Structure formats: C-alpha cells, structure tokens
Amino acid sequence: TQLLEQSPQFLSIQEGENLTVYCNSSSVFSSLQWYRQEPGEGPVLLVTVVTGGEVKKLKRLTFQFGDARKDSSLHITAAQPGDTGLYLCAGFDQTGANNLFFGTGTRLTVIP
Amino acid sequence: GAGVSQSPSNKVTEKGKDVELRCDPISGHTALYWYRQSLGQGLEFLIYFQGNSAPDKSGLPSDRFSAERTGGSVSTLTIQRTQQEDSAVYLCASSLAGGFYEQYFGPGTRLTVT
Numbered sequence: 001t002q003l004l005e006q007s008p009q010f011l012s013i014q015e016g017e018n019l020t021v022y023c024n025s026s027s028v029f030s031s032l033q034w035y036r037q038e039p040g041e042g043p044v045l046l047v048t049v050v051t052g053g054e055v056k057k058l059k060r061l062t063f064q065f066g067d068a069r070k071d072s073s074l075h076i077t078a079a080q081p082g083d084t085g086l087y088l089c090a091g092f093d094q095t096g097a098n099n100l101f102f103g104t105g106t107r108l109t110v111i112p
Numbered sequence: 113g114a115g116v117s118q119s120p121s122n123k124v125t126e127k128g129k130d131v132e133l134r135c136d137p138i139s140g141h142t143a144l145y146w147y148r149q150s151l152g153q154g155l156e157f158l159i160y161f162q163g164n165s166a167p168d169k170s171g172l173p174s175d176r177f178s179a180e181r182t183g184g185s186v187s188t189l190t191i192q193r194t195q196q197e198d199s200a201v202y203l204c205a206s207s208l209a210g211g212f213y214e215q216y217f218g219p220g221t222r223l224t225v226t
Contacts, residue, residue, distance in 0.1 A: 004154075006154075031212060040219060040220075041217075041219050041220075042116070042203050042205065042216075042217025042218050042219055042220055043155070043203075043217050044217070045214050045215070048212070048214075088154055088155070090154075090155075092211075092212065098143075098160045098162070098168050098210050098211070099145065099157035099160055099168065099170075099171060100155075100157065100215070101157070102147075102154035102155040102156070102157075103154050104153060104154050105153055105154045
C-alpha cells in the first residue's frame with residue numbers, strides 16, 4: 001500500500017492569511033492530484049502534476065510536485081471562507097495500477 | 113450534463129444484514145471506481161471497472177464485499193452480513209477511460225451499521 005501522509009491534519013486560519021498543506025510519501029508517484037471535498041459531496045479535482053519540480057497555479061492556489069516525485073505541497077494565498085473544505089492529495093504509482101492512492105486529508109477552516 | 117449519481121444517499125442497517133449501493137456513472141464513461149471514506153479521512157480504493165475487462169478487485173477488504181456493473185453502465189456494490197466497521201461513506205467515480213483521465217465523483221452513500 002502506498003501511503004500519502006498529509007500535514008497538518010486540521011488547520012483553522014483567519015481570512016486573508018496564507019497557508020501551506022503538505023503531502024509526503026516514501027513512494028514515487030507517476031503523477032499526483034489535489035482534490036477539494038465539501039460536506040456531503042464527492043471530491044472535486046483541482047489539479048494534476050506530472051513532472052518532478054512542476055509548479056502549477058490556479059488563481060490563489062499554487063501546487064508543487066517534488067523533484068523526486070514523492071511529495072507535493074499546496075499553498076493558498078489570502079485564504080477566503082470559500083476555501084474551507086477537506087483537501088486531499090492522491091497519486092498514481094508507477095506500477096500502472098488503475099487506482100488512486102489517497103492521502104489522509106487536511107481539513108481547512110477559514111474564519112471570516 | 114448529469115453528473116455521477118448514487119443511491120440511497122443514506123442507509124442505516126442492522127448488523128448482519130445485506131445492503132446494496134447503486135451508482136449511475138456519467139453517460140459514455142467507460143471506467144467506474146468504488147471508494148470507501150471513513151469519517152473525515154482519505155479515500156480507500158475498493159474496485160475498478162473498465163469497459164468489458166475483468167474488474168480490478170484488489171481493494172475489496174473481504175469476501176463480504178462484491179460489485180457488479182451491468183451493461184457497462186450502472187454499478188451495484190453489495191456488502192453481505194454487514195459489520196459495524198463497514199460504517200463509512202461509499203463513493204463512486206467515473207471517468208472517460210481508465211488511467212490518468214479525470215475521475216468525477218458522486219455525492220456518496222453514507223452507510224451506518226447499528
């Protein structure tokens with residue numbers, strides 16, 4: 001089983017603050033994805049990173065894939081209450097398996 | 113267009129009973145996945161269907177769990193002789209094809225075993 005550990009597990013911040021969520025593994029992934037999930041709904045894909053060292057930006061969100069393709073980070077600038085949710089990283093390993101391995105999740109609360 | 117739908121949205125059952133959970137994928141999507149999510153945690157892969165190929169059942173936790181996909185569309189996840197540890201949200205996702213294609217998730221079925 002490929003383990004993806006996320007930190008922190010819980011994060012509560014004030015509106016306007018910056019934050020970073022980490023996703024770490026001892027395994028190499030061919031690609032890594034970040035999802036956001038709101039209560040009562042399924043996860044929604046935010047981004048896919050494929051190349052080691054890759055950086056992708058989505059408005060106030062910046063995603064980075066580690067050089068060794070074992071870790072990733074999500075940085076949110078000037079957090080908004082609408083950013084509140086459960087953030088999940090997930091990766092496809094290099095065996096060609098059909099399933100995504102999901103991280104343990106980071107629950108973010110942005111207080112107005 | 114319509115997204116992935118799942119039914120029921122909530123299911124409460126007594127320990128030892130069998131349950132069936134249904135997933136309607138997005139029309140035209142050949143790949144279908146089932147995941148299990150414990151309270152506030154990440155998702156655990158259960159089973160994967162791709163077209164007419166034999167399903168990848170490597171994530172099913174015990175032989176009490178089974179799933180089928182009829183006509184390459186609707187899927188049913190069956191849990192026999194439910195146990196309290198089966199309580200979780202069961203999520204279904206579909207994608208245009210397998211591999212790296214984006215997975216679209218349904219809202220899930222919350223199963224509570226009393």
